[in-house]
Amino acid sequence: MSTSPKRRGKVEKHNKWGYIFLIPFVVVYVIFQLIPLISTVYNSFYENYRSGLIQVGPNFVGMDNYKELFAGGYFWLYLRNTLIMWVLGFVPQIIVSLILGAWFSDMRLNIKGSRFFKTVIYLPNLIMASAFAMLFFALFADTGPVNAMLTGAGLLKEPFHFLSNKWSARGLVAFMNFLMWFGNTTILLMAGMMGIDPSLFEAAEVDGATSTQVFWQITMPLLRPIMVYVLVTSLIGGLQMFDVPQILTNGTGQPTQTTMTLIMYLNKHLFSKNYGMGGALSVVMFIITGILSLIVFKAFAQKKED
Secondary structure (H helix, E strand, O other): OOOOHHHHHHHHHHHHHHHHHHHHHHHHHHHHHHHHHHHHHHHOOEEEEEEOOEEEEEEEOOOHHHHHHHHOOHHHHHHHHHHHHHHHHHHHHHHHHHHHHHHHHOOOOOOOOHHHHHHHHHHHHHOOHHHHHHHHHHHOOOOOHHHHHHHHOOOOOOOOOHHHOHHHHHHHHHHHHHHHHHHHHHHHHHHHHHOOOHHHHHHHHHOOOOHHHHHHHHHHHHOHHHHHHHHHHHHHHHHOOOHHHHHHOOOOOOOOOOOOOHHHHHHHHHHOOOHHHHHHHHHHHHHHHHHHHHHHHHHHHHHHHO
16 A cells, blocks of 8 residues: 555655754764763774873873773772772662562552652652762761760770771762662663553462562562663663762772772873873773673573573
8 A cells, every 4th residue: 555645745754844943963972972982992093191290192092091990909899899899889779779669650559648758768869979979978987976975875995997898888888879770770670560460469369469569579570671661771870980989089089099089080080181191091981881781681582581
C-alpha cells in the first residue's frame, strides 16, 4: 500500500521540525562534550606542562604518558581506593533503598505519612557534597562533638582519630555518599515497583505466597531494568568520586593516601597544568568506566536469559 504524496509531504514536514528542535541539543553536545572529548584524547599523546614559569611543550610523546601513568603503581592504588569506598557506600545504599521502596510501594501496609517520609529521605540529596563534607569534618575531628560524646560517656578513654585511621576515614566517605544518595535510589526503585502490574501480587497472594517469596520471585525479576540503571549510574558516579574525600582530607587523601580517588589524582595534574598526564588519565578512566558498565549489562543480560 503506497502513501499518497499529500500524506508523505505532511510526514516530511513534521520530520523537519523534529530535526530543528534537535539542533540545540546537538550544538550543546558538540561544544561541551564531543570537542572536549577529542581534545582530551589529543592532549594525552603530548607532553604539555608547566615547570615553574617555563612552559614545556606541547611535544608529541606517543604513549609515554600512559606508560608513566602505570609505572609508579599509584593509578591502581587510587582505583582500588575509589572502588572500595564506592562499594562500602553502595551496598548499604541499595539494601536500604530496596527495603524502603518495598515498604512505601506496598499498599497493604498503608503507611501513614508516607509522603512526608519520602520527602525527608530525599532531602540529603539536595545538600551540597561540600557542605556535607565540612559538617562531617567538624563532627569527627579529634576535638569534635562525636569524640566529646564518646569520651564523656566513658566509651573511649581518649579521642579516636577518625581521619587518621584508614578504615574509619574510608567509612566516613562511604557513609556520606550513602546518606546523600539513598533517597534518590529509593525513589527510583519505588517508581519501578509501582509500575509492576498489581494483579501479579494479587495472584501470588491467592496462591499463598509469602511476602519474601513475592519480593524475590516477582518484584526483583521485574525490577531488573531499574536495578541495572541504578547500578551503572552509581558506578559511574563512584568512579568520579571527588568532592567528599577532597574536602574531608583537604586534598591529601590521608591517611597514607588510602582515601585518594582517581579524580583527586586527576585534579592534581590539572592543577599543576600537566595536561598530557591529565588527558591520559581521563582516557583510561573513560575506558575503565565503559568496560565495567558493559560487564554489568552483560551480567544482567545473562541472568535474564537464564
